[in-house]
Amino acid sequence: MKDRLEIVASGFGGQGVVRLGQTLGEAAVKQGLRVTMLKSHGTEMRGGYVRSQVVLSQKAIDSPMCETPDVFLALSSSAYNRFKDTVPAEGIIVYDPAFVEEIDASLPCRQIAVPAKDIAVRNFKRPIFSNAVALGSLAKLLETMLEKNVVLESFLEVIPKYKDENRNAFEMGYETMNI
Amino acid sequence: MKRFLETGNFAITEGAILGGCRFFCGYPITPATELAEAMSLRLPQVNGVYLQAEDECAAMHLCIGASLGGMKSMTATSGPGFILYADPYGWALGCEAPMVVMNSGRVGPVSGITGAPGQGEFYLTRYPTQGGNFETITLAPNSAQECLKIIVEAFYLSERLRMPITVLGDQLLTDGMEDISVPENDDEMKEMGLRVWPRLYHKGPDFYPASDALDIPPVQMGYDTGALCSDWTPTVEGYDIEEVEEHHKHAYRLIYKVRNNPQLYEDFYEKKYMDDDPDLVVVSYGTPSRVVNTAVERARSEGLKVGALRLINLWPFPDRHFSRKTKYLVVELNWDGQLVREVQRAAPKDAEVKFLGCCGDLPTIPDLMETFTKMLKNQPLERKGWVLEAW
Numbered sequence: 001m002k003d004r005l006e007i008v009a010s011g012f013g014g015q016g017v018v019r020l021g022q023t024l025g026e027a028a029v030k031q032g033l034r035v036t037m038l039k040s041h042g043t044e045m046r047g048g049y050v051r052s053q054v055v056l057s058q059k060a061i062d063s064p065m066c067e068t069p070d071v072f073l074a075l076s077s078s079a080y081n082r083f084k085d086t087v088p089a090e091g092i093i094v095y096d097p098a099f100v101e102e103i104d105a106s107l108p109c110r111q112i113a114v115p116a117k118d119i120a121v122r123n124f125k126r127p128i129f130s131n132a133v134a135l136g137s138l139a140k141l142l143e144t145m146l147e148k149n150v151v152l153e154s155f156l157e158v159i160p161k162y163k164d165e166n167r168n169a170f171e172m173g174y175e176t177m178n179i
Numbered sequence: 180m181k182r183f184l185e186t187g188n189f190a191i192t193e194g195a196i197l198g199g200c201r202f203f204c205g206y207p208i209t210p211a212t213e214l215a216e217a218m219s220l221r222l223p224q225v226n227g228v229y230l231q232a233e234d235e236c237a238a239m240h241l242c243i244g245a246s247l248g249g250m251k252s253m254t255a256t257s258g259p260g261f262i263l264y265a266d267p268y269g270w271a272l273g274c275e276a277p278m279v280v281m282n283s284g285r286v287g288p289v290s291g292i293t294g295a296p297g298q299g300e301f302y303l304t305r306y307p308t309q310g311g312n313f314e315t316i317t318l319a320p321n322s323a324q325e326c327l328k329i330i331v332e333a334f335y336l337s338e339r340l341r342m343p344i345t346v347l348g349d350q351l352l353t354d355g356m357e358d359i360s361v362p363e364n365d366d367e368m369k370e371m372g373l374r375v376w377p378r379l380y381h382k383g384p385d386f387y388p389a390s391d392a393l394d395i396p397p398v399q400m401g402y403d404t405g406a407l408c409s410d411w412t413p414t415v416e417g418y419d420i421e422e423v424e425e426h427h428k429h430a431y432r433l434i435y436k437v438r439n440n441p442q443l444y445e446d447f448y449e450k451k452y453m454d455d456d457p458d459l460v461v462v463s464y465g466t467p468s469r470v471v472n473t474a475v476e477r478a479r480s481e482g483l484k485v486g487a488l489r490l491i492n493l494w495p496f497p498d499r500h501f502s503r504k505t506k507y508l509v510v511e512l513n514w515d516g517q518l519v520r521e522v523q524r525a526a527p528k529d530a531e532v533k534f535l536g537c538c539g540d541l542p543t544i545p546d547l548m549e550t551f552t553k554m555l556k557n558q559p560l561e562r563k564g565w566v567l568e569a570w
Contacts, residue, residue: 022184022356029184029358037184037356040540041294063473064355064466065541 003057005145006066007138008083010051011075011099013041016131019158020073021052023135026154027146028056036064049078056145071141073134075099075116094137094177096130112137112177119172129162129169136173148174180371181361187353188214190323191281191346192221193361194330195253197368200279201227202245202252204238209293210350211255211283218253235260239267239280246276247400247408251334255281257350258300259290261307268343269308272315272433274408275387277337277397279330280345283353284465284512286539295539296349296466301517304345305494312430314437316340316444317494319347319464323357329447329491331373336443338379340436341397347493349512351466351541386417389428391435393443437495447491448500452479456503457486459554462522463510464490467541471510474547485551490518501525506554507532510547514538533560 007024009017018039025037038053053066068088074080074095080103087093089108098117116133120126132155139151152170156163183189191214195203203218205211219229228245232238238254245252256264261282271278286292287299304317316336320329326348333344362368365375379396386398386406398406398417406417412426413419451472453460463471468489475487488500501507504527509519511534519534526532535542535550553560 025184025356025358029182033358035184035356035358038351039294039354039356040350061357061469062476063470063541063544064351064357065470065543067543067545 002070003059004061005056005142006069007054007056007071007073007142008051008066008069008086009054009073009075009134010049010079010083013048013050015050015075016128017050017075018052020131020135020138021054023151023155023158024054024056024138024142024146026158027151030150030154031146033058034061036061038064049076051079051083071138073138075134077101092141094134094141096134112179114173114176116173119176120169123172124165124169129165132166132169133173133176136170136175137177138173139170140174140177141179180363180367182358183361184356184358185323186213186356187323187326187348188283189217190326190359190361191255191330191348191353192217194327195279195334196221196225196227197327197362197373198331198334199251200253200334201225202230202242202250203227203254204230204232204241204245204252205254205256206232206235206238206260208257208260210285210354211257211260211281214255214281214283214353235263236266239264239278240270242278243267243271243274243276243408246271246278247274247398249399251277251338253279253281255283257283257285258287258297258303261300261303265308269310270410271343272308272313273410273429274413275341275398276343276408277334277341278343279333279337280343281330282345282347284347284349292539294350294354296351296512296541297539298349298465298467298512298517299515300347301493301511304347305496307345313433314435315345315494316342316437316492317345317347318444318447319491319493320352321465321468321489321491323352323355323359326352327359327361328371328373331368332447335374335376338397339393339443340440341395342433342437347465349465355466384417385415387413387415387429387432389415389432391432391439393436393440441495444492444495445497448497449487449489449491451475451487451489453486453488455484457505458484459486459506459508459551460503461485461487461508461510461547461551462490462518463487464493464518465512467510467512467537470541470544471547474544474551477544478548478551483551483555485555493518496521496525498525501530502527504530506530508535508550508554509533510535510537510542512537512539512541535560
């Protein structure tokens, strides 16, 4: 495991960006890791910009900032454009093409499209489950560090409603991610 | 001991309850809203009282009432609410009512940016009210785990010194989440270095002694004690008076009970790589110090002789840390520079004191590294996108 793993998720308020970061953090605590998770947001509950920054480590964490994220989940164009250049060559950007329309092909890192919103709408008729899909895809990426079942269990604790839908959406995201 | 992924607000709530807090009155404000929320849930579970007041001014006044009634009380807010404490803060100082005041800084002035961290109340916590003739104590933790300890310590200090204690944080500290360990009983508290002590009650005169003595239990109203609590000068017997000589005694106590007992708070600081007289000392407090620590570690690995000094006790200002003639870089979450002024005052006149300010976000490690290198090479500091004249 890396000394320090940085995960950034960013998008609009209401997309579940904070819950997603919190879920990864909860899963890491359950596995005995040290965790920090920062959330920054505007005044609005919905529609404003939101970012969560998660750092996982086996040692105590000093800086809680994700300056060179290993994984960046972009759920809006503005989030993508704001943070894409912080991802190093060995990092990965995961984006939802429903929200991020234009991709910068000149970036050195891998970029993986996960159509989370489409999957959510197609299968559950509600875009609200797209963060469960996105989380499932991240769980696949982070599998060497966080156990999939622990992530799912933490997610169902963090969001105790619509458990069946969330579980299914999570699994679909997990299956969608090809690495 | 329980382990959680939780916010600093949660850690502060649990710390307060461990420290004996059973009364919280506040007015919710980002980024301290979750603190009020957690208190409203937790206090009734431990036979405590949660009250939401009509505004911050009333909230702190209600805390004074609870404190004089014998309860350990606390309030919490952010900058726009802290300024409304100006009146009750003075009452609490004057009536020597112990309590803890939490301020989670966001970006100002006025409402500013709610969901981003700021450090704009450094001086305001020193002068939270009008009139002068008092000393204040401010403590600034930099992690959720440390919040737990500092809040307990703030309650302890507030009782030993009979005064309100301010705990200064920021949005990242209170809203950010971290893994924290919470003790479940006194033994676990002691094991984790948290203080455990009995609440003392004042049962008789002298109510307001004209001395710097510690360990005079807080005044408690009722129970046939007969002591008065007003906005006038209190006398030893517990009456109030408007008279210069009596006021001199009162002011002496308010200032020197703090100044003459530095052993209670002067150990609250953290030094990293400071044992070999570093060529550059980076000074900070609160959340930015965590980025500074990482940057200083990296600087050391690249052979730069840089050290980090983190202040936890901000007021009374610890001048003694700045007696050495060297270079100082002060890192703060504001663009106007507040802590840097105190460092300039406390450092030798020919020491080099520079400022790196951020507005709304933490400093980055590359920016810090660049500033370290330039200062060590005696190069002028440039500002990106913003020019500050003074520093």
